[in-house]
Amino acid sequence: MSKALSRNVWAQSAAALALAAAGVSAQAQSTPVKIGLMLPSSGTFADLGKGVSNGFKLYVNEQGGKLGGRAVEYLAVDDESDPSKANENANKLVKRDKVDLLVGTIHSGVASTMAKVARETNTLLIVPNAGAGEITGSMCSPNVFRSSFSNWQPGYASGLLAAKKHKTAVTISWKYAAGDESVRGFREGFEKGGGKVVKDLTLPFPGVEFQPLLTELASIKPEAAYAFVAGAAQVKFVKDYAAAGLKTSIPLYGAFLTEGTLAAQGDAASGMQTALHYADGLKNPKNDAFIASYTKAFGAKPDVFAVQGYDAAQLYDAGMRAVKGDTKKKAEMIKAMENAKLDSPRGPLSFSKSHNPVQDYYVRVARGNQNVMTDVIVKGLVDPSPDCKL
Numbered sequence: 001m002s003k004a005l006s007r008n009v010w011a012q013s014a015a016a017l018a019l020a021a022a023g024v025s026a027q028a029q030s031t032p033v034k035i036g037l038m039l040p041s042s043g044t045f046a047d048l049g050k051g052v053s054n055g056f057k058l059y060v061n062e063q064g065g066k067l068g069g070r071a072v073e074y075l076a077v078d079d080e081s082d083p084s085k086a087n088e089n090a091n092k093l094v095k096r097d098k099v100d101l102l103v104g105t106i107h108s109g110v111a112s113t114m115a116k117v118a119r120e121t122n123t124l125l126i127v128p129n130a131g132a133g134e135i136t137g138s139m140c141s142p143n144v145f146r147s148s149f150s151n152w153q154p155g156y157a158s159g160l161l162a163a164k165k166h167k168t169a170v171t172i173s174w175k176y177a178a179g180d181e182s183v184r185g186f187r188e189g190f191e192k193g194g195g196k197v198v199k200d201l202t203l204p205f206p207g208v209e210f211q212p213l214l215t216e217l218a219s220i221k222p223e224a225a226y227a228f229v230a231g232a233a234q235v236k237f238v239k240d241y242a243a244a245g246l247k248t249s250i251p252l253y254g255a256f257l258t259e260g261t262l263a264a265q266g267d268a269a270s271g272m273q274t275a276l277h278y279a280d281g282l283k284n285p286k287n288d289a290f291i292a293s294y295t296k297a298f299g300a301k302p303d304v305f306a307v308q309g310y311d312a313a314q315l316y317d318a319g320m321r322a323v324k325g326d327t328k329k330k331a332e333m334i335k336a337m338e339n340a341k342l343d344s345p346r347g348p349l350s351f352s353k354s355h356n357p358v359q360d361y362y363v364r365v366a367r368g369n370q371n372v373m374t375d376v377i378v379k380g381l382v383d384p385s386p387d388c389k390l
Contacts, residue, residue, distance in 0.1 A: 031070070036093035111127050127146040154256070154277070171201065179205070228256075278304040281370065290307070307344065
């Protein structure tokens with residue numbers, strides 16, 4: 001065979017291989033992108049999981065049912081907020097269903113296991129709620145992002161808020177990772193503002209016998225108190241606090257303490273200040289449109305959990321658009337997600353080196369059934385994530 005003929009055959013073969021590869025790529029991009037929603041649909045956190053799922057799907061629907069030009073297929077698993085089932089559930093979605101993206105979850109223990117599975121299988125994961133510091137700290141990974149908050153962030157913002165009016169404080173929390181991280185954040189913010197935490201009071205998770213702690217709090221007589229409990233315990237704690245006569249003598253601060261529970265807390269929560277990255281009726285064009293769209297779609301007003309789900313989809317779409325829907329270009333997707341600057345209903349949203357949200361924190365006052373924004377306590381708050389080695 002002549003050299004010229006040999007070169008021609010090689011060129012034809014290379015062209016054929018290129019066309020075949022392009023055909024495979026085009027075929028892959030014509031199939032739906034698979035989204036694994038591992039969220040609670042039963043139990044204590046079912047409503048929170050529903051809010052995340054609704055928010056995620058709302059964003060996708062606003063894009064014509066596509067992300068990065070590809071149709072979307074959802075595969076959902078009820079994680080039951082059960083850490084003992086987390087590994088099996090996450091591996092079902094990754095290895096059996098071969099999802100392109102994992103989304104989850106509410107419970108930090110479950111989310112930490114999801115992060116471990118994502119790291120081991122190099123699967124993209126977006127955490128739309130769980131605030132466990134290790135996820136974007138010691139366990140941080142290029143393929144793991146968070147669209148919500150770290151437990152440290154709202155605690156720190158609450159500390160800055162309380163320090164504006166008070167010099168001493170006592171904290172009350174469940175004794176578990178989320179409570180410890182939230183209290184640590186509060187302490188840092190409060191001390192930065194010139195305050196001093198004189199004592200940390202705790203009870204085992206998920207106990208609700210608050211009276212002994214409230215009696216001790218009253219005897220210490222700090223100028224303010226900070227509390228971290230969740231779910232139904234928020235209602236009982238706030239009511240117990242008011243019933244103990246502490247509401248007017250020792251102002252109570254928190255982050256999620258009145259989130260989604262104001263109707264049940266009633267007058268006991270009225271006037272309470274909290275610090276969080278979203279507020280009911282927050283005024284900006286994106287949030288106005290989001291509230292209208294969500295209310296029309298689901299017949300209810302959105303909450304912070306819906307916002308976090310919405311932004312999880314928006315973040316993934318930033319990566320998908322950068323690679324025109326080609327999920328095999330994972331490194332390029334991740335780079336685009338790292339550099340994303342999202343127009344979120346909560347306000348400007350970007351991501352730190354550890355893939356944790358960089359976001360504003362708002363002062364909210366409980367008025368009726370709404371946490372109404374009155375001020376910005378800190379802009380662009382970054383979790384320092386000292387244990388992340390990305």
